[in-house]
Amino acid sequence: MGEVTDRIVFVFTLTLAAVYFYATAQIHTYEFGDPLGPKTFPRLLGIGLLVTAAMLFVEMWRARKAQSGKEPQNPGSDRRHFFVVGAVVIWTAVYFALFTTTGYMLGTAVYLVALMWYFNAGKPVANVATAVLYSVISYLAFTKALGVALPRGFLPF
Amino acid sequence: MDTLTHIINGFSVCLQPINLWYTFLGVFMGTIIGILPGIGPAAGIALLIPVTYGMNPTSALIMMCGIYYGSKYGGSTTAILIRTPGEAASVMTTLDGYEMAKKGRAGAALAVSAIGSFIAGTIGVVALTLFALPLASLALKFGPAEYFCLMLFAMTAVSSLTGKSPAKGLLSTILGLMIATIGIDLQSGQPRYTMAVPEFQDGVGFVVAVVGLFAVAEVLRGLEDIYRGVSAPMVRISGKLWLTRDEWRRSIGPIWRGGIIGFIIGVLPGAGGTISSIMSYTTEKRLSKHPEEFGHGAIEGVAGPEAANNADTAGALVPLLSLGVPGGGSTAVLMGAFIMYGIQPGPLLFEKRPDLLWGLIDSMYIGNIMLLILNLPLIGLFVRLLYIPSGILYPLVVAISVIGAYAINGSPLDLYLILFFGVLGYLFEKADIPVAPLVLSLVLGGIMEQSFRQAMTISGADPAIFVKSGISITLLLLSLSSVVFPILLPKLKEWKKGAEEGA
Numbered sequence: 001m002g003e004v005t006d007r008i009v010f011v012f013t014l015t016l017a018a019v020y021f022y023a024t025a026q027i028h029t030y031e032f033g034d035p036l037g038p039k040t041f042p043r044l045l046g047i048g049l050l051v052t053a054a055m056l057f058v059e060m061w062r063a064r065k066a067q068s069g070k071e072p073q074n075p076g077s078d079r080r081h082f083f084v085v086g087a088v089v090i091w092t093a094v095y096f097a098l099f100t101t102t103g104y105m106l107g108t109a110v111y112l113v114a115l116m117w118y119f120n121a122g123k124p125v126a127n128v129a130t131a132v133l134y135s136v137i138s139y140l141a142f143t144k145a146l147g148v149a150l151p152r153g154f155l156p157f
Numbered sequence: 158m159d160t161l162t163h164i165i166n167g168f169s170v171c172l173q174p175i176n177l178w179y180t181f182l183g184v185f186m187g188t189i190i191g192i193l194p195g196i197g198p199a200a201g202i203a204l205l206i207p208v209t210y211g212m213n214p215t216s217a218l219i220m221m222c223g224i225y226y227g228s229k230y231g232g233s234t235t236a237i238l239i240r241t242p243g244e245a246a247s248v249m250t251t252l253d254g255y256e257m258a259k260k261g262r263a264g265a266a267l268a269v270s271a272i273g274s275f276i277a278g279t280i281g282v283v284a285l286t287l288f289a290l291p292l293a294s295l296a297l298k299f300g301p302a303e304y305f306c307l308m309l310f311a312m313t314a315v316s317s318l319t320g321k322s323p324a325k326g327l328l329s330t331i332l333g334l335m336i337a338t339i340g341i342d343l344q345s346g347q348p349r350y351t352m353a354v355p356e357f358q359d360g361v362g363f364v365v366a367v368v369g370l371f372a373v374a375e376v377l378r379g380l381e382d383i384y385r386g387v388s389a390p391m392v393r394i395s396g397k398l399w400l401t402r403d404e405w406r407r408s409i410g411p412i413w414r415g416g417i418i419g420f421i422i423g424v425l426p427g428a429g430g431t432i433s434s435i436m437s438y439t440t441e442k443r444l445s446k447h448p449e450e451f452g453h454g455a456i457e458g459v460a461g462p463e464a465a466n467n468a469d470t471a472g473a474l475v476p477l478l479s480l481g482v483p484g485g486g487s488t489a490v491l492m493g494a495f496i497m498y499g500i501q502p503g504p505l506l507f508e509k510r511p512d513l514l515w516g517l518i519d520s521m522y523i524g525n526i527m528l529l530i531l532n533l534p535l536i537g538l539f540v541r542l543l544y545i546p547s548g549i550l551y552p553l554v555v556a557i558s559v560i561g562a563y564a565i566n567g568s569p570l571d572l573y574l575i576l577f578f579g580v581l582g583y584l585f586e587k588a589d590i591p592v593a594p595l596v597l598s599l600v601l602g603g604i605m606e607q608s609f610r611q612a613m614t615i616s617g618a619d620p621a622i623f624v625k626s627g628i629s630i631t632l633l634l635l636s637l638s639s640v641v642f643p644i645l646l647p648k649l650k651e652w653k654k655g656a657e658e659g660a
Contacts, residue, residue, distance in 0.1 A: 024349075027347055029345070035613060085381050099559075115552040119552070148207070
């Protein structure tokens with residue numbers, strides 16, 4: 001799996017360099033100001049990224065040379081954990097998208113209960129109690145005591 | 158004896174009841190953050206920045222530093238009892254600490270790490286008190302060119318020393334610098350890379366990046382671990398929380414050596430707590446008459462590394478406070494906190510705010526005493542934290558991060574950003590790319606570009622200005638060697654091995 005990942009990192013680095021060079025070219029410059037202007041430093045960074053890509057390539061090449069002769073690494077057959085992490089990310093994005101609509105208290109409580117239901121399975125009472133208590137107490141503590149503004153949502157309080 | 162007066166005045170600042178309270182709060186939270194595996198000092202400090210906004214900066218910074226060095230105490234507890242480093246730098250403690258605990262000497266392991274942490278932590282603060290000012294007076298001579306070279310050195314050292322691959326470290330560094338270029342350019346007023354999002358004109362918030370990279374990413378990793386079902390069984394505290402005479406005799410040497418190693422490594426950019434504890438561990442193993450005991454519950458293997466990673470925190474504060482350039486991820490976050498309060502760490506701080514600076518340093522003496530008390534007689538209370546199921550803990554960390562991120566601007570965009578950086582941090586870990594270089598260069602990026610352009614403005618766009626002074630030449634050579642050294646090291650080893658086999 002290491003080899004595939006390294007290849008992805010390499011391609012990502014090159015793509016990012018290209019995008020960054022393009023975006024740098026879009027910046028407006030005027031005749032006044034400091035001699036370098038807003039583009040020079042980013043250009044240097046872009047060049048640095050190309051150097052990085054070259055270094056990555058050398059490292060990959062060396063790793064492959066060290067690998068040859070040995071048995072090829074067994075690629076990870078079980079990738080199901082990526083789906084679990086992906087589901088957590090999507091669920092978190094949903095929580096954030098509805099954050100101002102549902103308000104902090106309700107949204108957080110629902111978000112927490114669902115995650116705990118899956119990752120701390122078999123203890124529904126403890127999970128619901130923790131989620132609800134945490135949401136209510138943290139909301140009151142931060143909005144009333146510390147003056148942090150959190151969205152109320154459609155709850156009347 | 159102006160300095161001595163300042164140092165003594167510092168005590169009058171940190172002994173004020175309000176500041177004692179914040180020292181306590183800081184080290185208390187630090188211990189908890191250190192014990193809980195899901196959240197580290199960097200995320201802890203970053204989450205507190207928005208919440209403590211508007212507080213007296215001295216008190217706030219005393220508290221945040223307390224979290225930073227306090228977390229090293231807590232980290233060892235988790236390492237000893239569940240063989241998981243509660244904090245990255247205590248990874249070496251898992252080797253012998255957990256073995257000691259399995260043999261019924263958990264009490265002794267916890268005691269030696271608390272005592273070792275205290276002695277070495279205090280050695281570190283004494284050394285910090287002694288070395289901070291001389292280094293700061295040197296830094297007063299720095300112009301923009303020298304500052305640029307210094308930051309370059311910090312970044313190259315961090316990128317080539319953290320993680321296994323120098324190329325990936327460099328990738329992380331440049332990514333951080335690129336993120337730092339997002340927003341309105343300070344000199345020309347031009348927006349750069351804002352992608353037509355008005356919020357990006359102020360740049361990508363440093364707090365959201367750190368919270369995402371350290372807290373949210375850790376949650377994703379932790380939840381994955383729960384799904385896969387990997388964790389070591391927890392060992393209960395057994396034996397008295399004290400050392401036998403023989404254990405004392407064996408520990409005192411490693412503690413002193415660890416303290417000195419840790420401080421020196423801490424001052425150097427790039428290395429950080431993990432490397433200092435590894436250095437101490439290998440030193441003790443080499444010095445020991447019974448190296449075969451290491452890995453099977455040798456108390457020296459707990460005492461040395463724990464001492465080293467605590468002295469390291471004080472060492473790491475030297476470049477941050479006296480030069481204004483942090484040498485690693487956690488101190489970069491602390492620098493972010495300083496800047497949020499409108500305080501620029503660095504040599505001028507010694508002249509402008511000696512009260513804040515020495516109050517902060519002196520509070521660390523007191524904080525270490527408090528930590529000794531929290532982590533020895535009261536450790537039983539903190540250990541209960543480890544009984545919180547991680548399936549409850551990790552979701553709560555997200556909820557806490559949400560408050561921290563939303564509190565800065567009240568903008569939902571910041572929430573998406575912590576998720577974005579969380580996923581980025583998770584993928585970085587999968588691809589073996591270190592995160593610390595990104596955080597460091599994100600904090601320093603803006604200042605670095607400004608000093609680069611100022612230097613070039615002074616010289617009329619002649620890059621020779623960077624090789625005009627002895628200081629900048631030295632720093633450039635150091636940067637170069639920190640890049641070349643890790644590449645050459647394996648070759649040297651091969652060559653040496655070949656020579657030995659040939660002989």
